[in-house]
Every structure is written in structure tokens, then in C-alpha cells.
Amino acid sequence: MALKNNKNKYVWEDALQKMERQEMVGLLEPVEISTKLSYDQLKSEELRSIFLLCAYIGEAPSIMDLVKYSIGLGIYHGVNTIKEARDRTTTLINKLKDSSLLLNASSFHHVTMHDMIRDAALSIASKEWNFFTMRYGKLDEWPDTDAIERYAAISLHHCDIIDMIPEGINCPRLKVFHINSKDPLLKIPDKLFEAMGELRILVLTGIDLLNFPSSFKCLKKLRMLCLEQCVLDDKISIIGELENLRILILSGSKFEVLPSELRKLSKLQLFDINMCTKLRVIPSNVISKLNSLEEFYYMGGNLIQWEVEKKPNNNEIASLIELSHLQQLRRLHLSILDILALPRSLFFDKLDSYRIAIGDVKMLLLEYFRCFVCLRHQEL
Structure with a gap:
């Protein structure tokens, strides 16, 4: 695949010799041999990393997911x-398509990979990156201590975890920890993260975190935290101590008040609270302190009490005017109940794109590429 445009006969002869050696010892299946040769021909570590991430994230990963992981892992230099x-990321995806390692997806926002190539890529990742992944399987027991200490990533998607999660796991090399649970009774032990000091990406989906683990505060190097469709409590204020966070995703999770401690996240670039239908209060001077914020997403929920200019001011709740203080903000998705909550002097001119829903969530005000269209029962 990666050799199709290479006319150097020595490169082909070397590849043939590698294939013959690997087939003779029976180490790899033919597709994995072909994929491994193509992988070895990729010209940069960034290309190899994005290729393996395409397989690791799952079927038809979105380009935005790849962007988040690349930021979380710090894959790109000078970005x-x-x-x-x-x-x-888009440039690298196109190069992988040219190498036939990726397919043209039906959606512009996603990438696809042949199932056999994905399996081969996951095999490569397990060997070269020390990834442990399981999808729709049964985890009877956790890997032994020696194996866990070598892992750079642990990913469990919709698995039956028979022995539950151990109280503590010694993972000194772990960079990614991802559990997508189908068990509403699955609990995260309080001390789980104490020996995960190198963790960069933490993804927990569909988990009850009412007893929020105090060991979260140990994740000082964490760059991406994703708590999707989780049940949370006021202890999420611990997140404010993760001062290296670049990406914070709480979409679909249940909690009522955004902790004021989040104002300490001065490096945060992306903040996603989409579909947080229970969220009703964002304290004042939290959003305005997120000086590095580039993208803010809050759609599908209408309970937040934004300060309204024409009503008596409430200094305890956030005002949308705080968004105008974010000099790096480029993308904004927002739901609001009251049109009066919008600042008189709109700040949309500096954004690359935005979407605004006013009133009922089914009534959308959409803006792409600086085109402002309002769909409402009454004029602005």
C-alpha cells in the first residue's frame, strides 16, 4: 500500500525479504504483514501516531476526536x-488515504478504515505502544502486575468487568485510560489514579461518579478529561486542580452547578458541556478566567441562568458578556432561554463559526462562516 508510488527496487526487495522472514516464522497474518510494511514506510512519527489512533479510537472516528487525542498526547510539535x-490532522489523514491505509468516508467529518487493517493496526499498537484494548468482551481478571506496569494505554469499551476495578493499579507508564461502561453499577475506586502520574488522557463514559475519586488530584499531567454521560456531584471541584488541562468534556453528564474552581484552568482550550440538561448555574467570573479557551460548546440544555442586562444584576451568576473577554475564542455553540441574555454589543465578528439556539432548543439560530440567520417567533 505505502509502496505503490515507490519505484526504488531496493526498497521493494527489502520489503519482500521482510515479508518472507515474517511468513517463515509465522509471526503475522498476511494482512498484518502488509499493514506493518506500510506503517513502517510512513515518513513521520506524527503519521504513524494518527494511523494507530484511527484504529484505537474505534469505528469511523471523527476528525475532531483525533484532534482531541493529538492535543491530549502532545503528538504535534510546534502546534x-x-x-x-x-x-x-486533516493533512495527515489525506496522506494516509494516499497510502491506502484509510478509506474515503461518507462523512467529511469522519475517517474510516478497513476492518482487517484496523485489526492489524491494533496489533501493531499493542506491540509498539503497549496498548491494551477490549471491545464488547468479558474481562474475567485484570492483566498481571508486570503487564499493567508496561501499558501506555488501557481501553475497555462496553465490556463486562467481572472482578470490577481494583482499588489501585500501578501504571507508571500509562498515558491513556478509557472506560466506556455498559454497567450502571460499575464504580471507580477512590484510590484508582494514585499511581497514574503520567496519565495524559482520561475518558470515562456512562459511570456513576457521585462518590468522586479523591485521587483525581494526582493527575497533574492530565491534558484531556472526558466525563460523558456520567452522574457527577459537587466534588468535581477537584477538576480545578488539574491545571494542565487543555480539553474538558462533560457532555451529557448530570450535575447542577459548575464549580467556581474551574476558573483556575488557565490552559484550557476546549470546553464542552453539551447536553448537560441538569446544569443550571455557572458562577460569575469562571468563563472569563479561561484565558486560553478557543472553543466553547453548550447546546441541548436550557436551564442555565445567564445574567440578563435588562433585569436586576445578579453578581453570582455568569453573564454572556464574559465570552467577549476571551481573546482566543474562535468557535461557540450556545443555548439560551432569554434573548435578553445576549450582550447588546455582539462579539461574533471575531469567531470563525458559531451556533446559537434561543428559547426552545428546537428553534435554532445557526451561523457558519459569518452568516447570521435568526429563526424565532419574534424579531430580535
Whole structure:
């Protein structure tokens, strides 16, 4: 695949010799041999990393998921903004398509990979990156201590975890920990993260975190935290101590008040609270303190009490005017109940794109590429 445009006969002869050696010892299946040769021909570590991430994240991963993981893992050198990471990711995806390692997806926002190539890529990742992944399987027991200490990533998607999660796991090399649970009774032990000091990405989906683990505060190097469709409590204020966070995703999770401690996240670039239907209060001077924020997403929930200009001011709740203080903000998705909550002097001119829903969530005000259209029962 990766050799199809290479006319150097020595490269082909070397590849043939590798295939013959691997087939003779019976180490790899033919597709894995072909995929491994193509993988070895990729010209940069960034290309190899994005290829393996395409397989690791799952079927038809979104480009935005790849962007988030690349930021979380710090894959790109000299890339500082989300836009730069998105551009770099798109460029690398096109190169992987040219190498026939990726397919053309039906959606512009996603990438696809042949199932056999994905299996081969996951095999490569397990060997080269020390990834442990399981999907729709049964985890009878956790890997032994020696194996866990070598892992760089642990990913469990919709698995039956028979022995539950151990109280503590010694994972000194772990960079990614991902559990997508189908068990509403699954609990995260309080001390689970105490020996995960190198963790960069934590993804927990569909988990009851009412007893929020105090060991979260040990994740000082965490760059991406994703708590989707979780049940949370006021102890999520611990998140404010994770001062290296670049990406915070709480979409679909149940909690009522955003902790004021989040104002300490001065490096945060992306903040997603989409579909947080229980969220009703964002304290004042939290959003305005997120000086590095580039993308803010809150759609599908209408309970937040934004301060309204024409009503008596409430200094305890956030005002949308705080968004105008974010000099790096480029993308904004927002639901609001009251049109009066919008600032008189709109700040949309500096954004690359935005979507606004006013009133009922089914009534959308959409804006792409600086085109402002309002669908409402009455004029602004």
C-alpha cells in the first residue's frame, strides 16, 4: 500500500525479504504483514501516531476526536492552537488515504478504515505502544502486575468487568485510560489514579461518579478529561486542580452547578458541556478566567441562568458578556432561554463559526462562516 508510488527496487526487495522472514516464522497474518510494511514506510512519527489512533479510537472516528487525542498526547510539535491541530490532522489523514491505509468516508467529518487493517493496526499498537484494548468482551481478571506496569494505554469499551476495578493499579507508564461502561453499577475506586502520574488522557463514559475519586488530584499531567454521560456531584471541584488541562468534556453528564474552581484552568482550550440538561448555574467570573479557551460548546440544555442586562444584576451568576473577554475564542455553540441574555454589543465578528439556539432548543439560530440567520417567533 505505502509502496505503490515507490519505484526504488531496493526498497521493494527489502520489503519482500521482510515479508518472507515474517511468513517463515509465522509471526503475522498476511494482512498484518502488509499493514506493518506500510506503517513502517510512513515518513513521520506524527503519521504513524494518527494511523494507530484511527484504529484505537474505534469505528469511523471523527476528525475532531483525533484532534482531541493529538492535543491530549502532545503528538504535534510546534502546534499550539486547536485550529492548527485540526489543519495538521486533516493533512495527515489525506496522506494516509494516499497510502491506502484509510478509506474515503461518507462523512467529511469522519475517517474510516478497513476492518482487517484496523485489526492489524491494533496489533501493531499493542506491540509498539503497549496498548491494551477490549471491545464488547468479558474481562474475567485484570492483566498481571508486570503487564499493567508496561501499558501506555488501557481501553475497555462496553465490556463486562467481572472482578470490577481494583482499588489501585500501578501504571507508571500509562498515558491513556478509557472506560466506556455498559454497567450502571460499575464504580471507580477512590484510590484508582494514585499511581497514574503520567496519565495524559482520561475518558470515562456512562459511570456513576457521585462518590468522586479523591485521587483525581494526582493527575497533574492530565491534558484531556472526558466525563460523558456520567452522574457527577459537587466534588468535581477537584477538576480545578488539574491545571494542565487543555480539553474538558462533560457532555451529557448530570450535575447542577459548575464549580467556581474551574476558573483556575488557565490552559484550557476546549470546553464542552453539551447536553448537560441538569446544569443550571455557572458562577460569575469562571468563563472569563479561561484565558486560553478557543472553543466553547453548550447546546441541548436550557436551564442555565445567564445574567440578563435588562433585569436586576445578579453578581453570582455568569453573564454572556464574559465570552467577549476571551481573546482566543474562535468557535461557540450556545443555548439560551432569554434573548435578553445576549450582550447588546455582539462579539461574533471575531469567531470563525458559531451556533446559537434561543428559547426552545428546537428553534435554532445557526451561523457558519459569518452568516447570521435568526429563526424565532419574534424579531430580535
